[in-house]
Amino acid sequence: MTRLHRMLKKSVKALADNLWPPLCISCDFPIQDSNGLCSSCWARMRYLSAPQCYACGVLFPFDVGVQALCVACTRSHPPYENALSALIYDDACRGMILAYKHGYRTDLAPALTRMMMRPGAFLLERAEIVAPIPLHWTRLMSRRYNQAGLLSNRLAKIGRTRSVPDLLMRTKRMGSQGGKSSAGRRRNV
Numbered sequence: 001m002t003r004l005h006r007m008l009k010k011s012v013k014a015l016a017d018n019l020w021p022p023l024c025i026s027c028d029f030p031i032q033d034s035n036g037l038c039s040s041c042w043a044r045m046r047y048l049s050a051p052q053c054y055a056c057g058v059l060f061p062f063d064v065g066v067q068a069l070c071v072a073c074t075r076s077h078p079p080y081e082n083a084l085s086a087l088i089y090d091d092a093c094r095g096m097i098l099a100y101k102h103g104y105r106t107d108l109a110p111a112l113t114r115m116m117m118r119p120g121a122f123l124l125e126r127a128e129i130v131a132p133i134p135l136h137w138t139r140l141m142s143r144r145y146n147q148a149g150l151l152s153n154r155l156a157k158i159g160r161t162r163s164v165p166d167l168l169m170r171t172k173r174m175g176s177q178g179g180k181s182s183a184g185r186r187r188n189v
């Protein structure tokens with residue numbers, strides 16, 4: 001993209017934001033920039049943070065030390081070093097996540113990336129590559145974008161590392177994760 005293109009794009013966006021101010025995805029309150037959320041909805045988000053299992057990220061009721069593992073991970077360590085979730089999936093964030101995944105709200109990617117950075121900055125610091133979980137090609141055709149791919153591209157840019165969107169390949173089309181319990185989601189994957 002040339003400098004002129006970038007300037008034009010910025011001007012058109014500024015004009016559109018003045019004419020139709022972006023709205024909070026959760027409560028429809030007008031907001032300054034297309035971050036997705038107003039400040040009060042942003043504050044309602046429940047972030048996951050320490051103390052938690054060093055491997056699977058499950059929360060501990062109290063601090064049990066550095067790199068502590070939960071009972072399940074102590075019995076059988078998962079085949080990865082760290083897994084982290086940014087948010088507790090509840091009423092505060094559900095609308096935003098579903099709009100991003102299924103409602104073509106790809107403009108929410110910057111806000112979601114920032115949320116992922118809160119617990120995940122230390123992982124990104126030592127990452128050599130960032131790779132998204134791929135969609136099955138039939139789902140990619142119907143959705144038209146891989147929501148995880150957009151996030152991984154942004155994370156790679158922030159972490160000054162490489163995004164490798166085709167590192168993994170999904171060979172089976174699985175059922176939707178929507179409406180399934182935690183155990184059901186695990187079985188599905």
Ligand SMILES: [Zn+2]
Pocket residue numbers: 024025026027028029037038039040041042
């Ligand atoms: Zn709001």
Ligand SMILES: [Zn+2]
Pocket residue numbers: 053054055056057058069070071072073074
């Ligand atoms: Zn664990």
